[in-house]
Amino acid sequence: MSSSRSNVRWLTLALIVALIVINYIDRSAISYAVAPLTKAFGISTSQYGLISSAFSIGYMVFAFLAGPLVDRYGARRILLVGVAVWSVVTAVTPISGSFVGLFIARIVLGAGEGPGFPAASRTVSRWMPQKERGIALAMVGGVAVAGSLLIGGPLVTQLIAAVGWQGMFWVLAGLGALWFVVAWALLRNTPHEHGKVSAAEHEHIAAGQLAEERSSTERIQWRPVLTNRNLWIIAVGYFAWGFMFWGFMYWLPEYLSSQYHLGITAVGLFTVAPWAAGIGGALIGGVITDRVFARTGDPRSRLTIMGVALLLSGTALIPIFTSPSLTVAVTFISIGVGLGFVTGGIWWVAAIDAAPSQPGVAAGFADASFALSGIVAPSVMGFIVSVTGSFSSGFVVMTVLAVIGAGSLLLLPKRYERRKPPAGARAGLVAGAR
Known part of the structure; x- marks a missing residue:
């Protein structure tokens, strides 16, 4: 292999893995703040169950629509909009004030996170040749998900102990904002849109893709x-x-x-x-x-x-x-x-x-x-x-x-x-x- 081949595809993969980690920590953080949150808002155990379910209402709708959205607007734009939405919602969660406010916030959080995995998998398919997708999708679909929950517990509970349950949500919102800034500068839909990808890396990626993966999407048949x-x-x-x-x-x-x-x-x-x-x-x-x-x-x-x-x-x-x-x-x-x-x-x-x-x-x-x-x-x-x-x-x-x-x-x-x-x-x- 040519020594001049760049490795921007691995940087792109690292950005996607980081996104999934933040995604899952943000959605699960509420489970570690059940006691203070329910006390502050006067929420019962059964109401907390409904609030937890509310996330998946928005998630289900936008996960189902994610394919057409990504096809139309591109994975980069969908990911940037999604992380912006869920970071803002994470920040306002501690001040949502009531069962109704928190229920709505969780629906919007799910809507922001719903397109994440479809857009992430589309990015992987555009950036990684077939022979490298084993490790790529193992990182995105398995290690990042379980790993985020593995580190999420100690991280979130330590944040609650250090800055309080409200502060914990604000710190996590800040992590999402940081990813947005870095991804705005470095993440692109395809290798051809990234100025730092060498000719050798372009060739390496293109040689390991199927023709239909580089072509436009046909009309959906339901x-x-x-x-x-x-x-x-x-x-x-x-x-x-x-x-x-x-x-x-x-x-x-x-x-x-x-x-x-x-x-x-x-x-x-x-x-x-x-x-x-x-x-x-x-x-x-x-x-x-x-x-x-x-x-x-x-x-x-x-x-x-x-x-x-x-x-x-x-x-x-x-x-x-x-x-x-x-x-x-x-x-x-x-x-x-x-x-x-x-x-x-x-x-x-x-x-x-x-x-x-x-x-x-x-x-x-x-x-x-x-x-x-x-x-x-x-x-x-x-x-x-x-x-x-x-x-x-x-x-x-x-x-x-x-x-x-x-x-x-x-x-x-x-x-x-x-x-x-x-x-x-x-x-x-x-x-x-x-």
């Missing part, structure tokens, strides 16, 4: 998407995993605090384990999926891997149905989350396999089902806790949904046409970057 059996099966599975993911993201700190009477900084430390397990699960899932697909060329193998992982993830929660020790609870929640994250980087790929002629719409459809679970899970968990005074029934619901989702993935898909992955490409993540 009927084939909405009548696609395998796509609906994937949506059911993604909803099941999403219920567990969102449930723990919004309620794990409160569960640890109320069940085991932990202080705010201790809660932050104990939330590290599940998300650390998530990083490992995401990386393992990507490796297994790519290797199996490389051998079989059968897209259904991805559904099988997701089904098995989801089934094991749900059953791992069984020991915490009763009143376990803190060690048992953290251990088995970590196992469940880690196994769930095995599927984390595969859903979009599987959705695109199901509707390869319209990859953006297929990925958006799957992402919308995940967002729908984000509306349902926090409210259901909040209702269960307010009625029963316990989280146990919520964990039962997680397990039941995981079994249903796993059964759908393992037993119901239609047969795919078997095909071999492109030569020299990591099979699973080539399509996923579309």
Whole structure:
């Protein structure tokens, strides 16, 4: 390879990873401020569940619309507008003043963050050749998500201890503003728009892309998407995993605090384990999926891997149905989350396999089902806790949904046409970057 080749694509990837980290820390920060926030605004436990769900209302709508928005306005503009919106909303959260104000703020926050992943994946597809997308999408879709929640707990709880819960939101808003300034200067839609990309790097990127990835998007055909059996099966599975993911993201700190009477900084430390397990699960899932697909060329193998992982993830929660020790609870929640994250980087790929002629719409459809679970899970968990005074029934619901989702993935898909992955490409993540 030419020594004159620049590495701007890796700088672009670093900006996207940083964006996802800020994205997830901002959306989950409210879960660490439940006690002071609900006290300050006079919000009940069930109302907090509704507020947590409100985020996913805006998220679901704009995740579904993200493909056409990115096609029309470009990924850079969508990402810049999105981070500006969610940073402003993060800043006004502590002064929203009431249940209604906070509910509206969370809807707008979700709307700002909704297009983030579709725009990020589009950026990766434009900047990374196929043979480098394995590590790229593992970083964006797995490590950045679980990693943000891993560092988010200690970071947010330490900020609350240092500057108060209101100050914590303002510091996070400042991080978003900092990313906006850096990305305004350095982020571009394509390598051709960036003046620092060398000719050798241009050639390296272009040689590793498919022709359709460089062409314009055709008109969307909704009927084939909405009548696609395998796509609906994937949506059911993604909803099941999403219920567990969102449930723990919004309620794990409160569960640890109320069940085991932990202080705010201790809660932050104990939330590290599940998300650390998530990083490992995401990386393992990507490796297994790519290797199996490389051998079989059968897209259904991805559904099988997701089904098995989801089934094991749900059953791992069984020991915490009763009143376990803190060690048992953290251990088995970590196992469940880690196994769930095995599927984390595969859903979009599987959705695109199901509707390869319209990859953006297929990925958006799957992402919308995940967002729908984000509306349902926090409210259901909040209702269960307010009625029963316990989280146990919520964990039962997680397990039941995981079994249903796993059964759908393992037993119901239609047969795919078997095909071999492109030569020299990591099979699973080539399509996923579309």
